[in-house]
Amino acid sequence: MSEEPSAALEARGLTKRYRDVVALSECSFQLPAHRIIALVGANGAGKSTLMSIAAGLLPASSGEVLAGGQRVDPHRRPRPGDTAHRVAILAQDKPLYRDFTVADMLKFGQHTNRVWDQRRAVNWLGRFEVPLQRRCGRLSGGQRAQVALAVALGSCPDVLLLDEPLANLDPVARSEVTGELIAEVADSGITVILSTHIVAELAGVAEYLLLLAAGQPVLAGDIEELLDGHIRLTGPRADLPPCPGQIVRAQHTARQSTFIVRLPSQAVPSAVAPGWSGGPLTLEELTITYLKTSAKPPRALEAAV
Amino acid sequence: MSALSTPGTTTPAAYRGPGRGGAGLTDLVWLTWRQHRAVIVAGLAVAGMVTGSMLYVAARIATINHQCGNTACPPGSAQAASLTGFFGLTNLSIYLTIIVMFLPLLTGVFLGAPLLAREHEQRTLLLAWSQDITPQRWLWTKFALLGVLTAAAGAAVSAAAGHLAHMVSIATGKSLFSLFSGAGFLVTGMLPLAVQTVAWLAVGVALGAAYRRTLPAIFTALTGYIAVLFLVVWRYPSLMTPLTALVPYRGNQDFTSRLGANILVIHQGMDTIYDASGHAMNRAAVQSLCPPANSGSPDDQCLAQHHFMEALRYQPGSRIPDFHLVLASGYLALGAIAVAVVWWLVRRTSLSAG
Numbered sequence: 221m222s223e224e225p226s227a228a229l230e231a232r233g234l235t236k237r238y239r240d241v242v243a244l245s246e247c248s249f250q251l252p253a254h255r256i257i258a259l260v261g262a263n264g265a266g267k268s269t270l271m272s273i274a275a276g277l278l279p280a281s282s283g284e285v286l287a288g289g290q291r292v293d294p295h296r297r298p299r300p301g302d303t304a305h306r307v308a309i310l311a312q313d314k315p316l317y318r319d320f321t322v323a324d325m326l327k328f329g330q331h332t333n334r335v336w337d338q339r340r341a342v343n344w345l346g347r348f349e350v351p352l353q354r355r356c357g358r359l360s361g362g363q364r365a366q367v368a369l370a371v372a373l374g375s376c377p378d379v380l381l382l383d384e385p386l387a388n389l390d391p392v393a394r395s396e397v398t399g400e401l402i403a404e405v406a407d408s409g410i411t412v413i414l415s416t417h418i419v420a421e422l423a424g425v426a427e428y429l430l431l432l433a434a435g436q437p438v439l440a441g442d443i444e445e446l447l448d449g450h451i452r453l454t455g456p457r458a459d460l461p462p463c464p465g466q467i468v469r470a471q472h473t474a475r476q477s478t479f480i481v482r483l484p485s486q487a488v489p490s491a492v493a494p495g496w497s498g499g500p501l502t503l504e505e506l507t508i509t510y511l512k513t514s515a516k517p518p519r520a521l522e523a524a525v
Numbered sequence: 526m527s528a529l530s531t532p533g534t535t536t537p538a539a540y541r542g543p544g545r546g547g548a549g550l551t552d553l554v555w556l557t558w559r560q561h562r563a564v565i566v567a568g569l570a571v572a573g574m575v576t577g578s579m580l581y582v583a584a585r586i587a588t589i590n591h592q593c594g595n596t597a598c599p600p601g602s603a604q605a606a607s608l609t610g611f612f613g614l615t616n617l618s619i620y621l622t623i624i625v626m627f628l629p630l631l632t633g634v635f636l637g638a639p640l641l642a643r644e645h646e647q648r649t650l651l652l653a654w655s656q657d658i659t660p661q662r663w664l665w666t667k668f669a670l671l672g673v674l675t676a677a678a679g680a681a682v683s684a685a686a687g688h689l690a691h692m693v694s695i696a697t698g699k700s701l702f703s704l705f706s707g708a709g710f711l712v713t714g715m716l717p718l719a720v721q722t723v724a725w726l727a728v729g730v731a732l733g734a735a736y737r738r739t740l741p742a743i744f745t746a747l748t749g750y751i752a753v754l755f756l757v758v759w760r761y762p763s764l765m766t767p768l769t770a771l772v773p774y775r776g777n778q779d780f781t782s783r784l785g786a787n788i789l790v791i792h793q794g795m796d797t798i799y800d801a802s803g804h805a806m807n808r809a810a811v812q813s814l815c816p817p818a819n820s821g822s823p824d825d826q827c828l829a830q831h832h833f834m835e836a837l838r839y840q841p842g843s844r845i846p847d848f849h850l851v852l853a854s855g856y857l858a859l860g861a862i863a864v865a866v867v868w869w870l871v872r873r874t875s876l877s878a879g
Contacts, residue, residue, distance in 0.1 A: 267879070268877055268879020269877060269879070271878050272875075272876060272877045272878045275655050275878065276655070277654060277655060277876040277878065278875045278876060294659075294660075295659060295660075295661070306657070309655050309878055310878075311651045311652075311878040311879075312878055315647060315648040315649045315651050315652050317560070317649055317652075320559070324559060327559075328559075328652075329656070330547050331548070331552035331553070331555050331556055332548055332552065332653070332656035332657060333547060333656050333657045334657045335657075336547065368652075375656065375657070381878070383878045383879060384879075
């Protein structure tokens, strides 16, 4: 009996070109299973393209995506009796058949998927009080998002791709949806990959981060480890920070220098050098730092001080 | 769901709910019905009304024909009056036949064109094609179901149109009405109309896939249908080499006894005049016997009195089934091209979630 692959999604040299525009360029990464993964990047970074390829909706120009160790192929689907990974996607605009009722949409999910959990889908809608007999064309933006999510969850995917899932929701609904998603991952063990360019939405939700910039991954890892592994150092004007690590960003004024440093693995920041103050970064600060500096490769430091 | 199957791979730890799944043929039947039921019901209602009307008119004509002793009703009789006139049964039959002639267009416009175009417009292909059914299976199962339905409806309507044309032919006299000419020929025979309906369904789907917009697809289908109709009407008389017969010049135009019923006259004229024994005569000889009248043309009465003959090029009524077969083959080719285009376009279709 073979073992379950540790990576829910893996890209190998993935490239996607739209004529002269390169949306993804030689992307290679692995995303762990059974986690909520944040796919972050500026507009046009390639998030939707990556998700579309992973869902089998869009062919790659070169390279491949593997879900659960199996190559994603737009022209194949699991057959009855297969135990293959299944990927569901919730597109950014949450498309639904306007003349279908919400109940019809659940029937649609049931009739077009090998595996379907009606109770799970109905429960999801019940939590958000979405009326089952209302036509989708008459639902609010938030309700449409909930119906689309219910169809995606009802199909019991192994990997659920959510493209800007919280965009149409009010702050209360955002909090509720993220809470429910966390519960779903805990209960069912699915892998949720959600893309966003609003990092504040991810606080307390995502466990793993994949940061895309200009079609390439610039940062990937467990979010807690990433935050622990970065430090902001502020002190007197200097060319180098007072600790070993990789300078992610350096800012200088006439009298003061500020460094964002990625600490070497296993390194525990000890006391900061005299005259210097150090502090942790928030997730938003970390992603913005990397996005701003993504065009400039960080300098490596062997040692300092 | 994307494709990710390899036998022997263990199930990931993802949760499998207790509910039953689908993705079988009956599931696609449900989906097709749910998505297109309004157009299907409306289309069947129109086809049903037209068929019912044709059968009713045919029954009325049969009654009148029976009253006239199963032959053409004498001019001036009450029965003949009910057959003729603007709202007479004969004209009513023609109007109904013309409606039938455009039913394949309605199929292409209302069922074919929106099949993919509306999904593109509303971006619901992202939803449909990301489930456990492949895009090709989703499309071709729906197309096959709708194709069988429209072909059956087309065949039924065509059968009724054939019955009506036959009754009109009997009631008006076989010498005056030919099942080989006009809309009556195009909509009868069952097979041509059935194939034509499916072909225009396919053309509509192909145009919808190409434009990804419903209105341009509908407009192009409409234009294309009229163009093909003109082409068919123009070319079908010469699909097979016509026969030639010599007939009395401007004499009795009822060729039924000599050439059989339902002939399609392609050309009848005095390019060459023949004598009673069938020999071609030169112009001078004809003019010596029948000097030109004031108009410069030979005197018709004189030509008739001398039993001159003229050539008639025609298609015999016995060829109607062959012509229907050729016509159906043409529409089959049109449908096959459209299906190939759809297949190619769908293979090339890329969707982006963003």
